[in-house]
Amino acid sequence: MIELRQVSEEDRDRLRTWRNLPEVAAFMYTTHEIGRVEHDRWFDRLLEGRDRLAWTVRMDGVPVGAAFVSDIDRTNQRASWAFYLADPATRGRGVGSAVEVLVLQHAFDDLSLHKLCCEVLSYNTAVVAMHKKFGFREEGVLHDHFLRDGEWVHVHQLALWADDWHQTRAGFEERLRARGLIA
DSSP: OEEEEEOOGGGHHHHHHHHTSHHHHTTSSOOSOOOHHHHHHHHHHHHHOSSOEEEEEEETTEEEEEEEEEEEETTTTEEEEEEEEOOGGGTTTTHHHHHHHHHHHIIIIISOOSEEEEEEETTOHHHHHHHHHTTOEEEEEEEEEEEETTEEEEEEEEEEEHHHHHHHHHHHHHHHHHTTSOO
C-alpha cells in the first residue's frame, strides 16, 4: 500500500540523504552535493508550508521517496509538483503511478486547483511518458534550458487541468486499488 505522509522534522536527515543519492540527483536541477546548511534552509522553508506541501512516500509503512507541491497560487488556482523514489526496490512496481494519483487527488480535491504543472528534464523520458499517461499535456519545451555536466538539456513543461483529471481519474484509481497500491 502506498501512502503519503506529511513531511515532519523526523524526515530532515532522510530527505538530505535522498536528495544526494546519484539516482535521485540525476533528475534534479541541483547537481552539486547538498550540504547541511543549504539543506536546512530548504527544509525549514518546506516546514513553513506557506506555498508548498511535502510528503514522504510510504510503501507498506516504510519511507521510500518524497512528493512535493510547490508554488501554490491560490488566486490563480495553480501549482507545480515533483516527486522522486529513493528506494530502487520501488521501480517497476506501480509506486510512481500510485504517487501520481495520490498527489493529483490532493491537488484537485483538497487544494481545489484548476491546473497542476511540472517540469521534467528531457532525458527522463519515462517520467514524461508517465505524466502524459495520466493526462498531462505538454505546454512546451524549453530548449537548452539547463546546463548539466557540460551538456545543455531541454526541459519539458507539462500541465494537467482539473476537468481532465476528473474525467479520467476513476479508471486510474480502480486499477491501483485492484493492485492493492492505494486505499
